[in-house]
């Protein structure tokens with residue numbers, strides 16, 4: 001389904017709000033590295049994010065190395081950042097203690 005990309009202004013506002021996330025200009029995406037005590041904690045986090053993603057029908061591009069999880073959010077149907085990425089990033093951040 002088609003999703004509108006964020007306007008320049010909305011993107012700037014989102015990047016300001018999501019201050020723990022970095023902007024990947026090449027992908028028009030936001031990225032964040034999460035580091036945990038060990039693999040088990042990292043994988044538990046990934047499980048919780050997976051459930052959020054399924055509920056939102058919006059999925060991260062991510063990788064895991066032991067206790068690290070690198071997350072990239074962009075909307076394929078929009079060809080860049082959309083409100084879905086902002087919402088998922090906020091939901092992911094809310095998982096953290």
Ligand SMILES: C[C@H](O)[C@H](O)[C@H]1CNC2=NC(N)=NC(=O)C2=N1
Nearest residue numbers: 057058059060074075076077078
């Ligand atoms: C068919 C399915 O609804 C679409 O492919 C959804 C699934 N998850 C998605 N995730 C992301 N990040 N971008 C999308 O455009 C997207 N589209």
